[in-house]
Amino acid sequence: VYSPGVTDEFTIRTRRAARESRIRIEPGGLARAGEFARRLSGARRVAVVGDAAVARRYAPTLLRSLSRAGFECERIDVPQGERAKQPAHLVRLWSGFAAAGLGRADLVVAVGGGVTGDLAGFAAATWMRGVDWIGVPTTLLAQVDSSIGGKTAIDLPAGKNLAGAYHPPVGVLVDPETLRTLPDRQRRAGLAEVVKTGMAVDAALFAWLEREAGSVAAGETGALAVAIARSLKAKARIVQRDERDSGPRTALNFGHTLGHALEAARSYRGPLHGEAVAVGMRTAAALSVRCAGLSPNARERLDALLDRFRLPRRMPPTPVARLFACMERDKKADAHGVRWVLTPRVGHASVPRLIPRRLVRAALLEAGARG
C-alpha cells in the first residue's frame, strides 16, 4: 500500500483568495526545501520563522538549502508554545521583517508546529498587506491539520484565534522524518486528526488506518507519510469547495464541539488537542448512534481504532456546567441545545445539528464529566 521514502505532491486551489497551495510530502525533504521554495517564489529574501527549539534543530538544514537556492535568509526565532501567539510577538515579527528588509515580493518560511504556522502565516498575511509564505510543519498535528486551509491567527486575552486572516501558504513542505524526534504522546495525539478525517469524510482512509494501524502506531516513516498524504488530500477536497467554515468544511469539525470545550474548560493545560478531539469523537459517535442512525458496529470500529493509537476513552473529571459554558462561548450551544457534527456512517458527516441539552448531558457524563 505504501512504499517508504516515496514523495507525493499535489495542489490545492482556493476560490476565495484565487491562490494555489502546493503541498509536498517528502521524507528528507527538509534538506531540499530550497528547490521547493524556488519553484514557488521569485523572492530575493526569506525570513525563516521558527520556535526556538525547532529552529535550533532544523533551521541550519533549512537555511543551507534555501541559501543554495539563492535566497538571502534571515532567521527569526519565536518562543515555544501557545504564548508565541500573543500580539507582542506578531509585532516583533513585523519588526524582524522590517530589519530583514523583507519586500512585497519576498517570502516567509514558517518551521515548527501549528502555533508557528498560525503566527508566522498571520504576520505574512499582513506584512505590506500580504506576502507569500511557505509552511514547514514539524508536528504530526500541523502536518495533517493546521498546515492547510489558509487559517492564520493569534490569541487575545479574550480568547484564542480571535485576530487573524485567511492567507493560504503558497507551499507546504511536509518532511515525515521530522516526526522521529516528536514525543510519542504528541504523535498519537496527531493521529486523532487523521482518524477524524477518515471518520468524517473518507471511509477508504478509515479502512486503510484499520489495516495499517500497527505500522502507523509504531511511527514508521513510510506509513506516516501515506497517512499524512491521504489525510491532506481528503482535507484539500473539502477546503477547495468551502474555504470558510460554512458548508462542507464543517464536517472537519467532527469531534471538535466537545474537543474545544474540554480544552478550554481545562484552561488548555489538560489533554492535548488531539486527545481532547479523541474524547470528542467518541462522544459524537455515541450521539450519532442515538440521533443519526450510526450503527453500533461502526461506533465500535471508531473506538477500537482510537484504542489502537492509545487515545483516551474518557476526559479528566470536568464539571458538566463548565463544559456547557465553554460550548456557549464557542457559539456551539444555546438554550435549545448544542450543535454537533454527527456521522450517520463511517466517512460521512452531517451538517452541525442541534442536539437537546439533556442528551448531551448524558453523553458528557458517560465520557467522564462530573454532574
Added chain:
Amino acid sequence: VYSPGVTDEFTIRTRRAARESRIRIEPGGLARAGEFARRLSGARRVAVVGDAAVARRYAPTLLRSLSRAGFECERIDVPQGERAKQPAHLVRLWSGFAAAGLGRADLVVAVGGGVTGDLAGFAAATWMRGVDWIGVPTTLLAQVDSSIGGKTAIDLPAGKNLAGAYHPPVGVLVDPETLRTLPDRQRRAGLAEVVKTGMAVDAALFAWLEREAGSVAAGETGALAVAIARSLKAKARIVQRDERDSGPRTALNFGHTLGHALEAARSYRGPLHGEAVAVGMRTAAALSVRCAGLSPNARERLDALLDRFRLPRRMPPTPVARLFACMERDKKADAHGVRWVLTPRVGHASVPRLIPRRLVRAALLEAGARG
C-alpha cells in the same frame, strides 16, 4: 452642472476580494447612516470607531441612527492623528471588539479621517479573520481618496503602512456637510487629490474643476459633493481594473513620488499630504513637459488650478540628498534614476518611468529644494 443637496450612489466591484463596496454621497446622510448600514449588513452588533474629536461631534448622530435601524452599538474612541496607527491601538481595538461581543456577522463603522479608516479597517480585516466594515470619512482627503480601494494599514517604527490588509469596506457613506467644520487648510489640501485625479485620469473632471473653481474653493457643499462623487467614480473605474498597485492604478500615484518623499523628509511634520502632493504634481508636470510631451499650456492650466485652491508652489527648503534618500527607501529611486508617473496630456498618465537623476535634481531645485 450640480444641484446642491443631491444624493449619489454607486457600486465598486473588486475582482480580488470578490467584494462590492457601495458608495453613497449624501449631504446630511450621517443622520440616515442606519438605513444605509441596514441595507448592507444583517449585523446585530456594531462597533463605531472614531477619533476622539470626530467621535465627540458625530458619534451621537451616528449612534442614534444606527440604533433606530436596530443595531446594538458600542462606541470605541481612538486617539487623534497618525499616532492612532500604532500597533498598541490595533490591539486595543481588538480588545474593544471582544468586550463588545462583536461576532463574525457583525459590523465595524469607522468615522473620521484617513487614519481612523486605515486603523479600524485593518482591525475589521483581522477580527475573527475578517468582518464587514463601513467607512464614514469626515475629511475631504478621506472622502475623495483613502475611503475606497480597500487598503488598510498601521504604522511601525520602521515605516508607515507596513502592516495591513486589502479589505474593502462594504459601504462608504460620504456626508459632505461634515466638511463645514473642517479647517480651511485641510479642505484645500484635500482638493489636491481631486486635481490629481482630474490631471491623471479624468480630463472632464479637470475641466469641470476649472469652471467651478470658485464654488469649490469657497467650500460650497453642493460643489464639493459633485467634486467628491466625480473623483470617487474616476478612482473606482481604475481600482476595479487593478486592485493592487501594479497596472493602471499607478496613474493615481501622480504627484506622489515627490509628495511622499517630501512628507518623509520633513518627518511628517511639514506640509500636509495634499500640500506635498501639490508640489509633487507641479514638479511631475515640469518633468512631463521635458520628458513626456506635455504642452507648456497644459502645465500652466495645472499650476493655475492649484493656485486657485491656494496650494503651495514650492516646498519648504529641504536638502535634495534627503529627498533622494526618501525616494530610495520608498523604492522609487535607484542608481539609474527616479520612477515618476508623468502626464503626456491632461487626463492621461503614463506608467511610472525612470527619469535620470540629473533631471530630477534640477526639477527639485526649481521646486525649492536646497542643493
